[in-house]
Amino acid sequence: MKRPISIVIWIVVALVGAGALGGIAVHRGEPLNATWFVVAAACCYLVAYRFYSAFIAARLLTLDDTRATPSERHDDGRDFVPTNKWILFGHHFAAIAGPGPLVGPTLAAQFGYLPGTLWLIAGAVFAGCVQDFIILFCSVRRDGKTLGEIAREEVSQRGGFIAQLAVLAIMVILLGVVALVIVNALKSSPWATFTLAATIPIALLLGLYLRFLRPGRVLEASFIGVALVLFVVVAGQWVADSPSWAHVFTLSGVTLAFALIAYGFAASALPVWLLLAPRDYLSAFIKAGAIFSLAAGILLVRPQVLMPPLTRFIDGSGPVFAGKIFPFCFITIACGAISGFHSLISSGTTPKMILRESHARFIGYGAMLMESFVGVMAMIAACAMTPGVYFAINSPASIVGATSDAAAATISSWGYPLQAQTMTDLARAVGEQTLLNRAGGAPSLAVGMAQIFSSTIGGPRLLSIWYHFAIMFEALFILTVLDAGTRVGRFMVQELGGRVWKPFARTGWWPGILISSALIVGAWGYFLYQGVVDPLGGINSLWPLFGISNQLLAAVALVVATTILLKMKRIRWIWLTLIPMAWLVIITMTASYQKIFDPNPRLGFLSYANALGAQIAGGKIPAAKIADTQRVIFNQRLDAAVTALLAAMIIVLIIEALMQWYRILSEDPQSVLQETAYVASGWPENFSGASYTATAAEPDAPAMEG
Amino acid sequence: MRSVHVETPGHVGKPPALAFAIWIKRLAAKLWLGIREWCGDSAYERYLQAPRTNSERSRLLTPAEFYVERVNRRYSRPNRCC
Numbered sequence: 001m002k003r004p005i006s007i008v009i010w011i012v013v014a015l016v017g018a019g020a021l022g023g024i025a026v027h028r029g030e031p032l033n034a035t036w037f038v039v040a041a042a043c044c045y046l047v048a049y050r051f052y053s054a055f056i057a058a059r060l061l062t063l064d065d066t067r068a069t070p071s072e073r074h075d076d077g078r079d080f081v082p083t084n085k086w087i088l089f090g091h092h093f094a095a096i097a098g099p100g101p102l103v104g105p106t107l108a109a110q111f112g113y114l115p116g117t118l119w120l121i122a123g124a125v126f127a128g129c130v131q132d133f134i135i136l137f138c139s140v141r142r143d144g145k146t147l148g149e150i151a152r153e154e155v156s157q158r159g160g161f162i163a164q165l166a167v168l169a170i171m172v173i174l175l176g177v178v179a180l181v182i183v184n185a186l187k188s189s190p191w192a193t194f195t196l197a198a199t200i201p202i203a204l205l206l207g208l209y210l211r212f213l214r215p216g217r218v219l220e221a222s223f224i225g226v227a228l229v230l231f232v233v234v235a236g237q238w239v240a241d242s243p244s245w246a247h248v249f250t251l252s253g254v255t256l257a258f259a260l261i262a263y264g265f266a267a268s269a270l271p272v273w274l275l276l277a278p279r280d281y282l283s284a285f286i287k288a289g290a291i292f293s294l295a296a297g298i299l300l301v302r303p304q305v306l307m308p309p310l311t312r313f314i315d316g317s318g319p320v321f322a323g324k325i326f327p328f329c330f331i332t333i334a335c336g337a338i339s340g341f342h343s344l345i346s347s348g349t350t351p352k353m354i355l356r357e358s359h360a361r362f363i364g365y366g367a368m369l370m371e372s373f374v375g376v377m378a379m380i381a382a383c384a385m386t387p388g389v390y391f392a393i394n395s396p397a398s399i400v401g402a403t404s405d406a407a408a409a410t411i412s413s414w415g416y417p418l419q420a421q422t423m424t425d426l427a428r429a430v431g432e433q434t435l436l437n438r439a440g441g442a443p444s445l446a447v448g449m450a451q452i453f454s455s456t457i458g459g460p461r462l463l464s465i466w467y468h469f470a471i472m473f474e475a476l477f478i479l480t481v482l483d484a485g486t487r488v489g490r491f492m493v494q495e496l497g498g499r500v501w502k503p504f505a506r507t508g509w510w511p512g513i514l515i516s517s518a519l520i521v522g523a524w525g526y527f528l529y530q531g532v533v534d535p536l537g538g539i540n541s542l543w544p545l546f547g548i549s550n551q552l553l554a555a556v557a558l559v560v561a562t563t564i565l566l567k568m569k570r571i572r573w574i575w576l577t578l579i580p581m582a583w584l585v586i587i588t589m590t591a592s593y594q595k596i597f598d599p600n601p602r603l604g605f606l607s608y609a610n611a612l613g614a615q616i617a618g619g620k621i622p623a624a625k626i627a628d629t630q631r632v633i634f635n636q637r638l639d640a641a642v643t644a645l646l647a648a649m650i651i652v653l654i655i656e657a658l659m660q661w662y663r664i665l666s667e668d669p670q671s672v673l674q675e676t677a678y679v680a681s682g683w684p685e686n687f688s689g690a691s692y693t694a695t696a697a698e699p700d701a702p703a704m705e706g
Numbered sequence: 707m708r709s710v711h712v713e714t715p716g717h718v719g720k721p722p723a724l725a726f727a728i729w730i731k732r733l734a735a736k737l738w739l740g741i742r743e744w745c746g747d748s749a750y751e752r753y754l755q756a757p758r759t760n761s762e763r764s765r766l767l768t769p770a771e772f773y774v775e776r777v778n779r780r781y782s783r784p785n786r787c788c
Contacts, residue, residue, distance in 0.1 A: 075756055076756055076758075078776065078779065087744050095786060098786060100788040211774065216750050218745045218747045219741065272777050272778055273773065273774050280781075281746075284745065334788075341788050348784055348785065349780075488784050488785075491783075
């Protein structure tokens, strides 16, 4: 009896999901309610998890719960810790969810709500979740080895080196672009700048508390920290209202860029317990709270989606960033659908803590579905505001003009009506001097979130508090990515440097720490600075570069996954990784080619450099600006070279993989699977990884020696 | 090998109101302990429980030493994504 009921329920879920998705796709005219998006996404995720991930688990990977995982075989209470699957899901989700799924969909909303929403759902189900799940499985079967190590063993030595190089490249570009998002959110905003600056002494205070006063008491320290952070969000208003203090915290983009570079250097070189770790604890709690609040707000308010399904900018002429819907919608969405960076988490901490192989499905596939849902919420928040307002916030001054009147006239001429007064009123309502030309996605997402939150609690009176809460939330966890990424980048530089001169690899050697910190901060700081001074707003050049590098790393992960599946003799189901891999290679290669060679100066790096060169030669650039223009020309050529290098790396890796695949298919005895040997699990079936928690909660629980 | 505890259904056979109260209490305790584990608050307790040899047992880290060592290890590899 149970089975027919289950079949009926799943048929209903599938039909409702298909109906909602169809409704979103074919709807035209009146604004659509956000509930359609939530229902479509939720039903698609449920069906995908129930059937597609189960199919992968059973047929492709044949997960085996009788096999001891690394956490059982190497249990040391430090890295290898058997962890309850729900808690590990929380760990894994907190690690993979960064600013990408919030910023990417917000920027991609320039094409309309439809393409981005469809890719967020389909991309996650068929590519992103599959990548995270399979790489997690592969790492669990290899004692928790990293993606680079797995690539070296299963593809080739060169493949492993390319994977490591790709990780360093993506790290540098990622840190530069997320820093630019913060700069664009904070510039000329004393309230937001004060709030974020105040989180640094709060983190230092928590660091000292956790180190000396109450070692390791993360929960109570985090409660204190969150209370202080919420207080400084409110206190920022007093700073903004005080002429003398507002002057101190009103900073230009260049000043903020240098402040962030100095912060990154300090966070990398200082002891990790002092600044980095306590900031991360704060960020994790506020991130979880804000994401759940946004989900609850969308369900309660059910806002109307005012953006059309498709805008005129699918032709590539968009003001937020240049490029046609193909391939730039996919490149821009990035992490919300598939992120190469996730493969580093799936082959990092998580495989060392997983209790049973079957949990890889829930944690690997399930956490990525949740990240995709965060992306859908960001898309809703961006599309719930008037299109004219969205374009005014996200477009650079060189396209829409620097004043409300100019922006309103330009944007209205595109067919998206906007009154100049609307922007002035909105800026005043959120407590900002202006909201114009704030490219990067963070301010427009904050406006969207603030509108949703204030419709639930506080009304228009609290709009400014909610706006700055949202900015603080975004900036806080972007800063966490920045300092954690800088530190990891420092270790990578030290490791590479150690190959040339051994003492450089010693992570406790101060000259090595300072030099490697300066190198990694200098690398991302350069990209940040060029973004800040870029006349086109920086995001136009750097976000696609970040998207390309991220998607290329995903292609690297899928190449590794495909190679392993071939070695496992799963040739019949190889299309499960081969198709997403081929798709990623196609979109990244197309985007790379267009970013380098496209004749449109807004899109092609080289044509922009040539156009500026021609302006200098033609005497159209004032003498005082020639040096700046030559710097922009150099930056464009540098971006072209970096893009070409990334594309070359993936081509070399694919050639390496094709040679390996040929050896596997021709049954070369040297092409063997490098899994660790089977060891039977000694844990009882119902062990959930909560040994001491059961003791604490239930003193009468019987104990078994496993 | 780590010692393993298995839960027992403590509310079975109790009056419905009492069984419900026990169930709620257990749920709240699980939630609280889950949050502690998620944020790393209970990491030291976990460390003390890990199986180890006699020589390892004689040189256990203090809570402060363990905390510093733990965050140093945790932030030396990618653990926050884009």
